[in-house]
Amino acid sequence: MxxxxxxxxxxxxxxxxxxxxxxxxxxxxxxxxxxxxxxxxxxxxxxxxxxxxxxxxxxxxxxxxxxxxxxxxxxxxxxxxxxxxxxxxxxxxxxxxxxxxxxxxxxxxRPVPGADLYRDRQSWTPFLKACHAPAAGAALARLHLAARDFRAPARPDCPLVGSFTILPAPDPMAAARAYVAARPALAGWLEDKGWQSRLAALFTALGTAMADPPAMPSPLQRPLWTHNDWHPSNLLWADDNTVAGIIDFGLATQTSALHDLATAIERCAIPWLDLASADPAACAQAALGLIAGYRSLVPLSGGDLARVIALLPLVHIEFALSEVDYFIGILNDEAQAMIAWDDYLLGHAQWFLSDAGRAFLGALEQGAQA
Missing domain, CATH: 3.30.200.20 (Phosphorylase Kinase; domain 1)
Structure with a gap:
């Protein structure tokens, strides 16, 4: 492609x-x-x-x-x-x-070390080798450990940032309305798209991942500066198939470790550019490999894993809205804004309601409990 x-x-x-x-x-x-x-x-x-x-x-x-x-x-x-x-x-x-x-x-x-094995591939291309998944998970864990004492507040509002304000809110629809209202170009473009009813339907069908917060929240839910764009083409590779370099922090801001892990799975495990080829079992294996690498350095409780899996179907929505805002507010590109809304925000979430998407989540849940 x-x-x-x-x-x-x-x-x-x-x-x-x-x-x-x-x-x-x-x-x-x-x-x-x-x-x-x-x-x-x-x-x-x-x-x-x-x-x-x-x-x-x-x-x-x-x-x-x-x-x-x-x-x-x-x-x-x-x-x-x-x-x-x-x-x-x-x-x-x-x-x-x-x-x-x-x-x-x-x-x-300055450049970072490593081979840019994914340079000529589309962003969000799945792993070329099975061993890259646990290596990417371990590198993400190392980043989260290193970020724990970075105390800066969230990045100032700007387009194309992987923020996390809608799903963890007590009322995600109210948070979504506030997010849209703060971006006039986005609000104007969405006005005739029936966006509130469509987003509410996704919340109803897929659940709000942060609903019913646990009595004892996990440390991995605490605010943390994260990468927010963890996929193979933002990683450079050593000869032994470990991660040698990490690039492209353009989406980084304060979210949480669980959000960043869910984002990484969503972007690494599913062939979004060729969904017809998606094998739920293979997708689950890639996701489980990434989780295994992460767990080798940072413990994940059963509740943590359940929360990551619950986040997966909707974890992309805030960045997708940010893409729409970028395409319509800065580039004035109606076609790309519609792709970001229809194919990305709605399409990715709806895939998780398909037979393949449900099979993927089921295999992931079963594998995570093993």
Whole structure:
């Protein structure tokens, strides 16, 4: 399957040269642009200089500002200081980790070790090897352990962030209405879509994952800064099939460990781009492999596992709404907004109500209890 066309124009050599001149690590050095990322939410290019390699990323200012990128960079620096293989963010001559110029914001990152085995595959491609699932689970556990003493508040509101405010609310529909109302472009686009009744129907059919909170909440439900976009193409791999590098913290903010684990399963275990090929047993094995790797470092109680499985059918809804807001509010792309709403938000949830989706959840529940 072909990679999705980027939404933003590629970074040109002239543009890159002007930006690189503002960073001491690259200023005045000859460079070549070796590879342009195909990902749709920002423009990124690998920059090669005589001393090494950088990744230059460019965002539209309405998508990422210095204020919304600063917490992401602080989180990455925290993880790096605790030994995790995440990118180091370079600073400008003025000591800033973000360069703002007109309609654009730029960040310059050092590479991380490992082979980019999923570089030419669509995001959310399932694991190429069975052994990658437990390796990814163990790496996610290491990230959560390292994040426990990162005390920053949740990221400021901006599009394309994996937040977690609707499902854990006492009244998820009220929380969904508040989420939509705070985003005028999203609210306007949804106005004639019958969105409240459709979302309420999903809550009724699939249950609200945070309903009836336990008397003793698990530590893994506590607020925690998390990656929120854990899938194979955001991981780099060592020769022994362990995770050597972790990239793309663009969706990171404060959620919880259980939310992040459920998101990882939802994005890693199910072939969303080719659902006709989905084998519920194989999907469950991938999910159980990821869980096994996670449990090798962080204990998961029976209640934790039940909560993760309950979260799965709806864990994507907040980011899906954020995608709609991005496509309609920033790109004014009606077609992509409809895909995010119909195929992603509604379609993913409805799959869990299908025979295949129910079989997957059943196999996952049975395997988790074994």
């Amino acid at each position: 072909a990679l999705e066309a980027p939404a933003w124009p590629a970074i040109t050599p002239a543009e890159a040269g002007a930006v690189l001149a503002r960073f001491p690590a690259s200023a005045g050095r000859p460079f070549t642009l070796a590879w342009h990322s195909p990902r749709p939410f920002s423009a990124a290019v690998r920059v090669e200089v005589p001393e090494g390699t950088f990744f230059l990323k460019r965002h539209h200012a309405r998508l990422r500002s210095p204020a919304t990128l600063a917490p992401e960079h602080a989180f990455m620096a925290h993880l790096h200081a605790r030994g995790l293989p995440v990118p180091l963010v370079e600073t400008t001559h003025d000591g800033a980790s973000v360069l703002a110029q007109g309609d654009w914001t730029y960040e310059l990152l």
